[in-house]
Amino acid sequence: MSEKRNVPKLRFPDFSGSWSNKKLEDSFVSSRKKGSEGQPIYSVSQSKGLVPRDSLERVIQQDAKAEQNLLVESGDIAYNMMRMWQGAYGVSETTCMVSPAYVVVKPKKNNLSIFFSYLFERSRSRYLFTIYSHGLTLDRLRLYPNDFLSIPVASPSLPEQQKIAEFLTAVDRRIELLQYKKEKLEAYKKGVMQKIFAKKLRFKADDGSEFPDWEEKKLGEVGKTFNGLTGKSKENFGKGKPYIQYKQIFDSSEIKIEGFGLVEVSENEFQSKVQKGDVFFTTSSETPREIGMASVLTNDVREVYLNSFCFGYRPNSIEKLLPEFSRYFFRSPIVRKGIVKLAQGSTRYNMSKVELMRLSFEIPSPKEQLKIAKFLTSLDRSIENLNQQINHTQTWKKGLLQKMFV
Incomplete structure (x- = not known):
């Protein structure tokens, strides 16, 4: 068995026989050897592994002096003990230094770090890193060197x-x-x-x-706006008729119809229905740069509605403003630049439909x-x-x- x-x-x-049951201490040894002045400083990234610290976009405070940093040699593994359970580790391909807050382990003879780095990618390994860590909550978990080395593994x-x-x-x-x-x-x-x-x-x-030359026109001359759903509470959502969700608009220049949500709409309600060629805008955002993101419905639909946090724009003619073109036009640099200028607010930014319709663009x-x-x-x-x-x-x-x- x-x-x-x-x-x-x-x-x-080429291979046969059983893998050996071991602990990581049979394959690695912890190292706290210090680096030297002039050696490059690296950091551990969850997505990129061990990388030069100055290549990361985030600002990292340099508290440790050069002589306090840990030496990492080619083949060593460095990991962030607070994020090892999320995959924050990397195999070094060069001699460098890392913060003393990290853990450095060196491979013993007949053990290949790259092999173990792939072993560590497995869901089983991430689970073991979690349960061998200490901390009351996930954001406080720490995998100390001795606990790391006590983790059981099988290796060939x-x-x-x-x-x-x-x-x-x-x-x-x-x-x-x-x-x-x-x-x-x-x-x-x-x-x-x-x-x-x-x-x-x-x-x-x-x-x-x-x-022909492109013609400059105000958006209000080319189409008109309409509102999304009104008078709805959270109890109305989850069943009923399909509607376009906020995320569908923000995430893509083209509405993906498989992403519709559901909302209850009775027969006697007056709610705006969407149709092919309509353009939808987000009206609120946390930053000016994200205001007024647009998405276009390029499919024929029967009875579909629009969420309450966006508004629609219906061209007077989809033969004159093609839906296939609109999806790129309203996310083009020149149009985005004009829309961003409409952002108003301090902590939360909003956009006026009236001001949007006054914008002029060449079409x-x-x-x-x-x-x-x-x-x-x-x-x-x-x-x-x-x-x-x-x-x-x-x-x-x-x-x-x-x-x-x-």
């Missing part, structure tokens, strides 16, 4: 550790490459949107002819709108394809972590 439990479900054919021979680590490192490289491609494509899209809506990049008709002809929309939609599809590949690979890796370890 013990032998069966100590064999992973997924294993390279060094050659099998190396094989597993090499394979999972290749999987991580694949994820990193996909994330890099996605970031580059998102940056390209952002840059090209700036050029399109500043008219530095113009499209041509299929026959090569120029499109291209419907045929050029379609060209712009098709181009930007193709970029979004490519970004979404990369995102799906990333999610698929990350899910695959999670499965590997459960099957390749004991």
Whole structure:
């Protein structure tokens, strides 16, 4: 029974036999050796592992003197004892120093830190880090070195550790490459949107002819506003008719119809119903930068309503202001700049519908709108394809972590 439990479900054919039951003290030793003046200072990040401290966006107070910092050598693992249960650790690839508030452990002979770093990613390991920590609440948990070293683990021979680590490192490289491609494509899209809506990049008709000049119009000339639900209490939500939720609008330039909420609406109530081509705006935010985020309904719907904390904008004609174009237009840099200026408040910011309708913007002809929309939609599809590949690979890796370890 013990032998069966100590064999992973997924294993390279070169290896056989049971993994050894150990404690982490059999594989690591705690180190409080001090660093030296001039050595780079690193920090532990939950998302990035061990990274140069000055590469982090957050401001870190430098209380410790250089000679008080802990030495970390290549292959060592440093972890934040208050956040180890959340995965705040990293394997060092160089000689550096970390804050004395961290814990540094060195691998013993025939133990590979990279292998253990993948072992630590497993949900079982995170659970053990939690129960071996001391503290009354999660935000006060601390995994002290002696408790860390007393945690039970099962590990194979060094050659099998190396094989597993090499394979999972290749999987991580694949994820990193996909994330890099996605970031580059998102940056390209952002840059090209700036050029399109500043008219530095113009499209041509299929026959090569120029499109007409863009026409400047006030939003109030192109459409009109309408309110969301009124007279509703929390008891009315959770069943009934579909309605567009605040988060649907804030999170995306296009309404995802699978995200509708439900609200009770009786037949004799007068409530505004939404339709294809409508644009929805958030009216309140914690920062001016997030005021007036817009999202467009690009699908035909039957009976759908709008939440109480947003308002709608209905173009006079969706043949003249295409829904496919609107989703990009109302989130373009030039339109966002105009909307942000409308933010009023000190701790909570609000926006006036009346003032929004007074804003003027240049709008291209419907045929050029379609060209712009098709181009930007193709970029979004490519970004979404990369995102799906990333999610698929990350899910695959999670499965590997459960099957390749004991």
